[in-house]
Amino acid sequence: MTCLPGHTEKKLGLAIDLDTCVGCHACVTACKGWNDQGYGVPLSDQDPYGADPSGTFLNRVHSYQVQPPEGTAQVINFPRSCLHCEDAPCVTVCPTGASYKRVEDGIVLVNESDCIGCGLCAWACPYGAREMDADAGVMKKCTLCVDRIYNENLPEEDREPACVRTCPTGARHFGDFNDPDSKVSQLTAARGGFDLMPEMGTKPTNKYLPPRPKDKRHEASLLAPLLDIQATGFAGWLDRVLGKI
């Protein structure tokens, strides 16, 4: 049933640090690599080596230029994937029950054998988290690597989403937001983690950690004390003579 569970035991999700993300797209490729062979149908590509390549991805990295009222602009890299919303509009619109939110951990999943590929869930999502696979005609979305995080065949350090495991700067953190002592809860509290588009009323689980404030550059040049050198001796005499000519 595509009614939402009122409460989930855990609230598994990601805290994404916009301060440390360097925009390398490693999470994009790790996600594509893992989800190409695990849960559900593979993420297909169309015309991958041709003139107009296109494909299904569950994670995309945007880059924005943000201009503060004063000072120079900042470049901020911005990974975008499913936020596993508490009030997920993609789930309730689903006519077949293929889309659901798990009671045990809050992960939003698609049961692909029930998906008719109507695309309504992708319309309902404000964040563009869902992409219809052009080959299979079913909706694909981030599974929070549900086939990794509970997988006892994997070494323990690998039991986290592929994007988190691969991030070279540690900009992505995985954990339970229902547990106030978890790493993600602590980070969110300490850094002022925020929701994307709160006005859409989706109550996202994933939180974004804002870029830390930049150091202020001194307005005066670091060379300023050196620029005021008074020439002495022969150079001083030359300076005076040349100044009078």
Added chain:
Amino acid sequence: MHPAPSVIIFSVLSGLGFGFMAYLALGFLPLVGTWAFIAWAIGYALAVGGLVASTAHLGNPQRALKAFTQWRSSWLSREGWAAVLALFALAPVALGDWMGFGIPFVWRGLAAAMALVTVVCTAMIYTQIKAVPRWHHWLTPVMFMAFSVAGGALLAMQATLAFVLLLALAVVMMALFFIGDREFARAGASMETATGLGRIGEVAVFEQPHTGDNYLLREMIFVVGRKHAQKLRVIAVLFAAVLPALMAAVGGVALMLAAVLVHLTGAFVARWLFFAQAEHVVGLYYGKR
């Protein structure tokens, strides 16, 4: 939003078909025998034809029956149920008109109501989408209903009623154009709220996440044809409402039938605009609308 032909055909034809059959069920067009059969066949062809067209929109239409399971939460599922119930409820009425046996008026009334409920459910599929602010307005179901009852009145040869309803349709269409233009701003979503970076300053795209296109750009960020939007709006209102209203005012079966075709042309233009002009908030991540 991408104006998929299957969805445009579905919503226009089904809306007209169910509107028309509501009039037939209520006995506005007292036909018997072969003429009754033809009228009901047109109604069913429009409604069922539209529903069949909508399955062309599906990635896996062979599983379409599963769409009946989630009526408790999903408007699309409710729409499926309403359509099937309406088609079944209307069937004895159609048979009665054709074969010449009476159907109690209560049943006729319920069948007509079910037909119109289907149109509301169709409209709600779009109205419920908060991420498309232009659609997320109570006038959207009013507009779908206005199309259904005005077009249905034309087909049911109700000249006076059609005249009034078509003028009402013109008003609703223009109101929705006018109000719809402000809804995106009113919803409050911007690149700053989408990224949460408004706390630092003004946000602009520095680099797109991918150089090729993708499902999101094709499906939700459709910008083709907006250039002619104003002209198409005028054409839509003229053809869907104003011209057929004038033709209905003159009256006559031939002119009324011609008016149906003019109305349908306008309805297709209007429904194309309904999708093409609808902006999804996901476009904000791409710096597009």
